[in-house]
Amino acid sequence: MNRSRHIPEAVRRRVEYVDGKTCVECGRTIDGEALQQHLDHREAFSDGGEHAVFNLDPLCHECNQAKRSGDTARTAEMKQRHERQDAEVRRYFQETDVDIVDNDQLRTPQAESVQALRTYFAEDGATNLPAIVVLPTGCGKSGVIACAPFGLAEGRVLVVAPTLTIKEGLADGTFSGTDNFYHFCDILPRDARLPRVVALERGRVNEEDCRRADVIVTNVQQMQGWLPLFPSDFFDLIIVDEAHHTPAESWQNINRAFPDAKKIYLTATPFRSDERPIRAEPVYKYRLADAIDNGYVKNIVRVDAVASEMTFTVEGEERAYTREEIMDLRTETWFSRGVALSDVCNETIVDRSVQLLQAKQRRGTERHQIIGAACSIRHAEQVAALFRARGMDAAYVASEGMTTEEREQRLRDYDAGRLDAMVHVGILGEGYDNKNISIAALFRPFRTVAPYTQFVGRALRALPDGTDTDNLAHVVAHAGLNQEEHWQYFKNETEEAQVQADLTAPGGEDADAAAGASDDDPDPQTGNTDSAEVTSETIEGFDVDAYLPVEEDASAAEEHLQDMEQALDALREQGLDVPDADAIKQDIARRNRPLGDEDLPPPPNRPARERRAYRKILNTAVRRAAGTILRRLDLPEEADLAEAVGQGDEESRVEVVIRRLHRRVNAAVGRDDNSEGRNDWPLGALKAAKEHVIDVRDAVEADIQAALVETDGSGSDDAPPPEKGSDEWDDVEWGNPFDESG
Structure with a gap:
């Protein structure tokens, strides 16, 4: 293939940014008059050298002419140093004695997935497609990222995270620090060298840092600016966290930049929100049911409020709908919009969430918190106010509408347990970990299953010292939000069907990130863009469905009742009677009824x-x-x-x-x-x-x-319809939940 000798202007600018305008051979300033600048390939272009910043040096025209096509003492020494560094990285990952396969400190899916990856890449042609590992949230993907390079990587490792939060957690928590994963799980002895890790930061990391590193950690957006710096063979292994984003163009840029590197994808949701396929070979999957059964994550119960009647008001016109009509209409955008934005329905979700929180706090041993997902900043403010009206300490966070300091302080308060509930607008999805979250309250509909699964996953992390009640998560919503299909998809784990090796799939950015607040075309049901509002509803009950049967509480109740019967028999034998025996037995049964299925008391009145x-x-x-x-x-x-x-x-x-x-x-x-x-x-x-x-x-x-x-004749007799981005949606941060165009 013919290659162009033209060095792109973007690469030239980066060379100047990295090396300045000084000739690296003679040290003189290249002023463009007495001395002209030439970019010299360390590995000659004729020998396959690339137009990468880390393969280019600024030389003055005199040094460039003197060098010709050979090496100078400087370039010869530099090449030898780079070869030694590359060899050291290879030996480290191939020869370091690590305890992974039979390590009882590792979770089963962590050890098994590492073994499956080694088997896959040992096969001929294994690098034709990335290997994908599917682990439920809370099962230890970061541990797999830490262990996978050993015995597999033959050079540097690039770890790509979707967000800065996840990137920082991997660099500062998993790979290094006093609580690093290697020492925490006895992967490496305390006197062994940990992997040298560099987190890419503009202005703080240079070429020498990168070449000395065993592992480089970055996030996908940041990496776009670093791609021109690295030659295509700089990394031998690329590990991608939250890989359901990979079909997006920004992620594919990374794949194209390092075509020969082995690639590992990890995710809890191996499908895209826009249902585009992930180009990868499934090598290992750990079922959520097994994760719950083994105590790695909480069991999960869906609690949907079901109304027997709802009254909608649209442009002053009221209409009442029966339960059957509600179930039919909930698939309509105007209907779910009305449910999401109506105070009446929000109050129903808030009340049930508060009731569940109080029951968990009364019956469990651990701290419990609520996380809520709202449509917009204004919506989040209103929902947080509803929680506060019921005696809860609550706040909201969003990417805009507040200072960074204010947002971080609210999150610190939430993480420390000073807040009972946090309502967020699109920023506490993947990568946010708080094991005390056990109630996920939906105040917005999710258009697709991927963001729904990510949100539900925030409540899944197990409480190791908690009881069965503590390790029961609840997803609270309104049936009118039409999330039943997502729940069934999530529950039945049919996502395997979405993982396809479709090599011809076109590129495209993440649908959820690209979706905007644009679904405001007139609706045939309403004739305008104003949201229908629920002015009243009668809740007939709650539709409850557990991911796995909630059996522990029932068996505990049976044991308590048996103990009581034995005690009562002993008293009767002595001629004594207990007048309140039936009431006590009913109380035992009530207290041990599965959460979400009991008639919980209302929250305290404030x-x-x-x-x-x-x-x-x-x-x-x-x-x-x-x-x-x-x-x-x-x-x-x-x-x-x-x-x-x-x-x-x-x-x-x-x-x-x-x-x-x-x-x-x-x-x-x-x-x-x-x-x-x-x-x-x-x-x-x-x-x-x-x-x-x-x-x-x-x-x-x-x-x-x-x-x-x-x-003065201004104005118009005919009011134009609202523009796209109506009053409900002019500050949507998370993508319009009612946008059907995606």
């Missing part, structure tokens, strides 16, 4: 917190309505809204509309003369006011249009 939460929810609804009005009006810049309908002291159009909305909402509940604000409003008034917001919004919009026409 009136002040609940009222404050609803005041915030009302204010948010008003702001949202103001945004919708302004989008619909689409006013020209010269239109003076303050003069037309304001009081004259407003500083923006938004303030004009919000004030008008607040006044009309107050009037709708008979509190238009209240000059003290809503601080003293009773809860019932706040709830009633929230129900009037949609009607008030439309009335205010009509008033503004009429006023503008009277003053």
Whole structure:
């Protein structure tokens, strides 16, 4: 194949960034006038040398002419040093005595997967496809990453993580540090050398660091900028964590850059969110059922709230749906949108999550926490407020809308147990580990099974010192969110069908990451883009389904009841009777009933917190309505809204509309003369006011249009529909959960 001698400009810039404008032979500054710059290939281009930064040196034109095609003393010494470093890395991974195969400190899937990888790569042609290892979340993928290079790698190892969080955990926790995996599991003796690990960081890592390293750890986005630096043979083994992302173009760039390297993929979800295949050969899979049975992860129970009746309000028109209609309609985007964003349904999920948390805290021995998944930042704020109204210490985190320091402080509080619940918008998926999470509350629908599985996995990590109750995770949702198919897919482990060696699959970025808030086309069921809202519902019960049968609690109850019967028999033989015997037996049965299937007590009533939460929810609804009005009006810049309908002291159009909305909402509940604000409003008034917001919004919009026409003819008689990115979704961080285009 003909190769171009042209060195890409991007490579030239990186050489200058790394080496500056100094000739590496004579040390003189290359000024572009007296001395011209030439990029010299250490391994000659004619001998196969590549246009890689680590194979190029800046020379002045005089040194370049003197060198010609041979080596200088400097380049000869450098090549010898690099060969010694390469040989040392190979010997380290091939000859170091490690205890892996029969190590009882390792989990079964860790030892078995390493053995399966060695067998696969020992076969002829094994490097034609990457090897994929499937381990459930919490079963020790990081341990496999640490062990796999020994006996397998014949050169440097590149470990690629999907995020900076996972990258830092691998570099600072798995491979090094006082609690490194090798010493923790007795893989290496304390006096043995640990692998030399370098975490790529711009400006802090140079070529010498990389060449001395046995293992280089990076994340996929960061690696894109480093690819031009490395020759294609720099790595012998590439290990990819969370490999369900690999069909994306950014990951394929890495594969193409190192075509001859052996490749290992690890994941808990061996399929893409967009159902594109993973190009890999399955060599080992450990079933989630086995992981639960062996105590590596928690058992998991799905708890879906099922309504016998729901009332939807769309543009002021109410309609009630029966249970059968709800089950049929939940596949519709407008329906699941209404469920996700309605306070009524959110309260149902919050209440059940709080009840389960209280039962776990009462009956278990470990700390338990809730993690929630919300649609947007505003939605997360509202859900967190609902938790706080029920006596929970709760917060939310998102990638935007807060400072890094604020986000990190909230996560520290959550990790330390100072928060009972954390609601997140797309940032606590893969790579976030907190074993005390045992309730995953869904306030948003997931469009595909991959992100659903990743979210559920946050609650799976086992509590080694906990009881059976402690090691029972719950996924709480509303049946109207339409997640049943994902649960069954997850439960039955049919993902094997998604793993295909389809070598002709085209490239493309991760569908979840690329999905935006764009699913706002008019819906045939509603005729517009406004979200339907659930104004009331009657919950008839909870649909409960366990991944594995929850038998431990039932057997414990049986033992307790048998003990009590024996004690009662002994008392009867002595002529004594226990009047409350039946009540005691019922209490034993109730306390040992599987969590999620019992009639749990309601959370403690916190009136002040609940009222404050609803005041915030009302204010948010008003702001949202103001945004919708302004989008619909689409006013020209010269239109003076303050003069037309304001009081004259407003500083923006938004303030004009919000004030008008607040006044009309107050009037709708008979509190238009209240000059003290809503601080003293009773809860019932706040709830009633929230129900009037949609009607008030439309009335205010009509008033503004009429006023503008009277003053200067601005505005339009026909309000345009909301643009894509409606008021519910203008700050979506995690991809629009209702976007069906992906």
